[in-house]
Amino acid sequence: xxxxxxxxxxxxxxxxxxxxxxxxxxxxxxxxxxxxxxxxxxxxxxxxxxxxxxxxxxxxxxxxxxxxxxxxxxxxxxxxxxxxxxxxxxxxxxxxxxxxxxxxxxxxxxxxxxxxxxxxxxxxxxxxxxxxxxxxxxxxxxxxxxxxxxxx
Ligand SMILES: [Zn+2]
Ligand SMILES: [Zn+2]
Ligand SMILES: [Zn+2]
Numbered sequence: 001x002x003x004x005x006x007x008x009x010x011x012x013x014x015x016x017x018x019x020x021x022x023x024x025x026x027x028x029x030x031x032x033x034x035x036x037x038x039x040x041x042x043x044x045x046x047x048x049x050x051x052x053x054x055x056x057x058x059x060x061x062x063x064x065x066x067x068x069x070x071x072x073x074x075x076x077x078x079x080x081x082x083x084x085x086x087x088x089x090x091x092x093x094x095x096x097x098x099x100x101x102x103x104x105x106x107x108x109x110x111x112x113x114x115x116x117x118x119x120x121x122x123x124x125x126x127x128x129x130x131x132x133x134x135x136x137x138x139x140x141x142x143x144x145x146x147x148x149x150x151x152x
Contacts, residue, residue, distance in 0.1 A: 089128040090115045093135060100137035102144065110137045116144060 041052040044059040046066075051059035058066055093115045103110040112135030119125030119132055126132045136144065 093133045097135040100140050101134050102140035
């Protein structure tokens with residue numbers, strides 16, 4: 001009998017601990033219960049965050065984190081803008097000089113597939129200045145960089 005009660009009690013505890021949280025929140029006082037009914041506490045929208053929030057998407061900490069992430073994303077949008085600018089410059093250069101300039105100087109005709117910076121960006125060369133650009137085939141581009149001692 002005592003044994004059976006013991007089992008029943010531990011089952012009760014087990015179920016009790018599962019429902020403890022929401023019920024514990026509900027019984028404090030009427031005003032609070034009323035507010036909970038109107039605007040229920042929700043878990044913070046941040047994946048894995050245990051904090052409960054009311055009327056907001058994220059807890060205070062994660063609202064800040066979210067803002068920070070958005071700022072960072074905006075930053076990478078700017079970078080993407082930079083890249084697409086270079087893409088435009090590249091295309092203009094290739095349409096203006098569609099042949100490999102190095103092959104041309106050797107009397108060969110080869111289609112250029114990439115644009116090389118005569119003065120490399122790391123040495124202060126301009127990214128988009130047409131005078132600093134050179135249409136190249138892959139082979140010549142490799143050769144140029146090998147001659148310059150760059151690792152390719
Ligand atoms: Zn959170
Ligand atoms: Zn070439
Ligand atoms: Zn290059």
